[in-house]
Amino acid sequence: MSASKPLRTTLIGVVLAATALIPLQGTAFAGQSVAADSATAPVSSVAGIEDATARSLAAALADPAWARQLRIAALGADSVDLRELTSGSATSGGKRLASEVAAADRGVAAAKGLSDRVGSLLRIGLADASMKASLAGGTAPLVAAAPSDDDASAFTAYDSKGAAHELSVGSVPDRPVYLIDVDGAKAVTEGLKVVNEALVAKGLDVPAPAAEVSAAASLTATGIDTTLINSVRISDVKEPWFKGDAEIFTLVTGFGTDGKPRVDTVEMPYLNKADTTYYPNQVLVNWSNYKYDMADAVMMEDDGDTNYQALAKALVTALLTITDQGAYIPLADALLDAIPTSWWTDDPDYVDSWYTLAKATKGTRNGAAANGWMNVSPYHVAAL
Numbered sequence: 001m002s003a004s005k006p007l008r009t010t011l012i013g014v015v016l017a018a019t020a021l022i023p024l025q026g027t028a029f030a031g032q033s034v035a036a037d038s039a040t041a042p043v044s045s046v047a048g049i050e051d052a053t054a055r056s057l058a059a060a061l062a063d064p065a066w067a068r069q070l071r072i073a074a075l076g077a078d079s080v081d082l083r084e085l086t087s088g089s090a091t092s093g094g095k096r097l098a099s100e101v102a103a104a105d106r107g108v109a110a111a112k113g114l115s116d117r118v119g120s121l122l123r124i125g126l127a128d129a130s131m132k133a134s135l136a137g138g139t140a141p142l143v144a145a146a147p148s149d150d151d152a153s154a155f156t157a158y159d160s161k162g163a164a165h166e167l168s169v170g171s172v173p174d175r176p177v178y179l180i181d182v183d184g185a186k187a188v189t190e191g192l193k194v195v196n197e198a199l200v201a202k203g204l205d206v207p208a209p210a211a212e213v214s215a216a217a218s219l220t221a222t223g224i225d226t227t228l229i230n231s232v233r234i235s236d237v238k239e240p241w242f243k244g245d246a247e248i249f250t251l252v253t254g255f256g257t258d259g260k261p262r263v264d265t266v267e268m269p270y271l272n273k274a275d276t277t278y279y280p281n282q283v284l285v286n287w288s289n290y291k292y293d294m295a296d297a298v299m300m301e302d303d304g305d306t307n308y309q310a311l312a313k314a315l316v317t318a319l320l321t322i323t324d325q326g327a328y329i330p331l332a333d334a335l336l337d338a339i340p341t342s343w344w345t346d347d348p349d350y351v352d353s354w355y356t357l358a359k360a361t362k363g364t365r366n367g368a369a370a371n372g373w374m375n376v377s378p379y380h381v382a383a384l
Contacts, residue, residue: 046111046305050145050180051156053082053104053122056097057180058143058158066093067160070124071141074178075132079125082180108182113309118190121182127242131176139176142167146181147242148304155242169242179242184302185269188247191308192265198312199263204256204319225359227285228379232268233277234351234372247302248351251315252285253331254295259324261331262289263315268299284376285357291324293359296332299351299372314338330355332368 061067069091073080083105086098101122108121126132127144135141142165144157154166157177167173248268256262264286270278285295318338322331332353352367354374364375 045148046108046182047145047148049104049107049111050122050182053101054143054145054178054180055158055162056100057082057124057178058160059162060093060097061141061143061160063091063093065091066097069094070178071135074124074126075136077125078129079123079181081120081183082122082124083120085124111305111307112182112187112191113194113307113311114187114190115194118186121187122180123183124178124180127177127179128172130172134174135176141176141178142173143178143180144242146179146304177242182304184247187306188249188267188302191302191306191311192249192267194308195263195265195312195315198309198316202316202320203258203260204262204316223380223382224286224288226283226287226379226381227357227359227361227376229280229282229284229374229376231277231279231375232271232372234271234274235370248299249302250284250297250299251335252295252297253319253335255291255324255328255331256289257291259291261319261322261334263319263335264289283379283381284374287359292328294328295357296330296335297354297357298332298335299353299367301349301351328356 061070066089069089070085073085083098083101086094086101089095089098105120105122106116109116109118112121114121126135131141140159142157142159144155144167147155147169152169154168157165157167159165167177248271250266250268252264252266254262266282266284268280268282270280270282284297287293287295315335315338318334319331322329322334332355336350336353350369352369352371354365354367357365357376360378362377364373366373
């Protein structure tokens, strides 16, 4: 990424999931809480852990039995759980890797600010589907970590003898390449739990006070008003061949019913292709959470080294300095400014943002960064 901070428009996409009307955002997630203000600087970055794992796995391919097991797994699925594969292996190469992969998984979780509840995160698969024929034909594969720099012109892969090979990001190599990457869908789900827990702890994601709930009882009895995403499209950013699916999430922000800034997190597990229109029928804004008839939305993606504890801390720190002045003010810029400059490399990439969404907003709205659009409409969710 090379644009200025507010116009970072990198997108890789997300695994498509058939999503009808998802549960409304703003619900506290269950599970073990991770304090947002604990230490957030990991000893090793995700990229470093992945690279070390790639070198070890490449060396283990010297064991023919393990090489055969991995080849069968890679030909049978786009990617597989690396910890599950090694822990269940009967081969000497797989067994030797098992403890190292388990430790690498824990290291990745720590580097991303996630608790142990996340389980295994590392996955492995062929870097491109076109490599299946040569792998099946017996061509010796290389092993690489998923590159974390979108601006890099090359990255490193390893063979079973420990030799490093420089691969171009501009073209698919003739030789098959196993790519080690993080399970982005699982990381986003668990990461947004961390963010929500931090917001709840600081009172930035709380239900309306009892008095207000009582005053709005007649409205609540009939249901709630929401804004629905009918369709959404993100521009083509011409990602390099090795980039697989990443995960999109949106931060919806405004003033809560208690007058404090509020952030609701929205997973968007369907934007898996750029320059493609999707029709999710997904709730974006639950207006019962907000004091004013305005909210902002900032769309981002987890692109590797995202540390959710650090993200949560940055959001909380920024929002706690903002007070309700009796009128709506945009909070999207406050969210973007809260994110450290170093994160605008290949971390939680800024995709686009939508300002001043109102309860009555209807039709197609272009994003402020001109990297996408959403078609939205009011949607009343009736009470049971």
